[in-house]
Amino acid sequence: MQHPDEPVPPGGSGLVRVRLDVAYDGTALHGWARQPGQRTVQGDLEQALSMVLRVPVDLTVAGRTDAGVHATGQVAHCDLPQGVWDEHGPRLVRRLRGVLSPDIAVPSVAEAPPDFDARFSALGRHYVYRLTDDPAGPPPLRRADTVGWPRPVDAGAMAEAAGLLLGEHDFAAFCRRREGATTIRTLLALDVARDGGLVTVYASADAFCHSMVRSLVGALTAVGEGRRPPEWPAALLSRTERSSDVPVVPAGGLTLVRVDYPVDDELAARALVTRARRDASPA
Template sequence: MEHQHATDEPVTAPGGGLVRVRLDIAYDGTALHGWARQPGLRTVQGELELALATVLRHDVDLTVAGRTDAGVHATGQVAHIDLPAELFAAHERRLLRRVRGVLPPDVAVTGARAVTADFDARFGALGRHYVYRLTDADAGPPPLRRADTVGWSRTLDAAAMALAAGLLLGQHDFAAYCRRREGATTIRTLLDLDVVRDGDLVEVRASADAFCHSMVRSLVGALIAVGEGRRPVGWPASLLELRQRANDVPVAPAGGLTLVRVDYPADAQLAARAQLTRARRDG
């Protein structure tokens, strides 16, 4: 999913002729081994940095809003890079077209623009928004949506799932739903968790200030257990009392999850937001 940065991703301070560039990114994660570059494996970061370096003839190092796991998709991912101002000015007008010609078809840069130096794709974000798509249709997902929609063999009670989801909202320690990372907090503010049925399609829409490793897919897995009738409505919320990963929480398949949007404050509030977020992560 849906976890945050490791320390190998840069937190840079632009200056000395550099300009900060925001990149809007989309990808089909089916054949990709997540966001973070890994030797010998195709990843979103690896493909993007190679393509940008090829076009710009300049090394790049991306800072992303939130890493995604292998198989997870994005339509609204955000990253930033710092480039020499003259270099970006020379390529800005045709950058998207040139990068498209180098990138593989499952990764795209949909926007590239200069932003204020206070913009930080990681620490400046106010919220991340994900959608998880399931279908309990006997025929499975429609062929054109097979990459981002998981076929489920049992009929799901979306109304029960929605009731269970509402009990999880707010600030909690979501340790039961996260894969523990040394020194990382599992306290998160879940802003929205909706379950909506449209015919045979069930969508779980999740929004938070940030998500820890595997949190969205674990929340969906717990809600599915309720939807199948295997667990009562109050079970997912009862796990918030735990201070470690709950072994009986299933992790939903990666292919149904898509990062659809990342929110940022107005420019005048970016520096304060980044400072606050860093303090929370370090605390």
């Protein structure tokens, strides 16, 4: 989540803050953030918006997903001139469908309060990781978002290990550190459930640092395969650098499913709190 901060539109500026709900199949995409010469969600979506609206569009996103990661509940925002919004807003969802590739969709576009910030106003992000240890592999219709796991895993042991990771910790061992960014996060939920051959990991936090979810799932699978005891992932929380012992699971099993926000009159306060935390020096 490295996009520059976007300030609240000043009163009388003639700008409208617009929220976009976004979904995508990340298989052929090189992540959210625009990159020269690569297809990305931000690059394709900004190009489509600029084409339809005939004005430059700069998006701020709730969470920058990596290459190959999917989303059904991504959120972004931008500021548009009032006249542009009035003219195109009612038809924007349909018109975007006509110009976007089939692997990116915008199910909803709506005017948001001026204090709304897709990144800094968020209370929590919710991800799902899907893998199957069924010898037949993923069902054909779920092959894009479900990883075929080569060895059986014990979901009960994974769930036991997951419960020991909850709360506020420095997750440096599970993150690819970014310069100036803290790795302290509050893990709100980490649940593991089995349904036949499908094992699903549900992860929720105030925010996730780079590669954190895939590393957490990687540590849990090491426990599930019996290579590590259930206490091992939590023992890594004492480390201040990324652990090379933690495997990073494939991106294709990960989906951002929801982003939570406070009620409208608490948006500004939430953004201030989040900015203060992100500006803190790493522990």
